[in-house]
Amino acid sequence: MIRLENLTVSYRxxxxxxxxxxSFAPxxxxxxxxxxxxxxxxxxxxIMGALKPDSGRVVMEGVARKDMAYLPQQSEIDRSLPVSVIDLVSSGHWQRCGLFGKVGRKDDDVSWAALVRVGLEDFATRPIAALSSGQFQRVLFARILVQDARLILLDEPFNAVDAATTADLLALIDGWTAEGRTVIAVLHDEQQVRAHFPQTLLMAREVIAWGDSADVLHPDxxxxxxxxxxHWLANAPVCRVDGATS
Structure with missing residues (x-):
């Protein structure tokens, strides 16, 4: 579904x-x-298109951008906006119907069902600013449920989230892969990876190993x-304008 070809991305x-x-396993x-x-x-x-490579490319095979759902880190989201829980969940329909498109009764039912599935139906009218980190992450997962995407990208989805919420959200991820969806997640907990992610890309700016998690997560x-x-932090090369490194 997704292939990376000699991809280099620079920062400063x-x-x-x-x-x-x-390649990521579909x-x-x-x-x-x-x-x-x-x-x-x-x-x-x-991968999701927010950053442009200096060189190389991301190849999408059989999947369009509209088939993709992306969950950023919570620190990147402004929770001071006057948005209710149900409105945020319902925004998952925008990719299909457009920002100013009409959300119908069937869409409302889908949004409500997503809230029920993450256990927050009693919080529907609350502002997102009033939620705990764990509750807010449940809302973001409910929004992904509404999007019904084939490809799901998650950036550190369990940071500052309690153990009970983490277990519930991991169960959702297990359900997505059981449905044949592709999930790619940035994670920091090795046990979560071993238990729920059959494939691992081990990185240190470059690929260290990529394949079955049991093999990749070897202590060596x-x-x-x-x-x-x-070594990279101490000796990172400088990217030239043409995308090469010096």
């Missing part, structure tokens, strides 16, 4: 993602895993990823 002229190539859950500063979120944002490879990330 230093490569955050460096010559990454490989209909499975893949974790993007690695130490802090490994380029994981940068890669995810490039994890140690190599940490050492490589530390």
């Amino acid at each position: 002229r230093h490569p955050a993602v460096h010559h990454v190539s490989g 209909g499975q859950a893949t974790a993007i895993f690695g130490p802090n500063g490994a380029g994981k979120s940068t890669l995810l944002k490039t 490879r994890l140690r190599h990823a940490s050492e490589t990330a530390a």
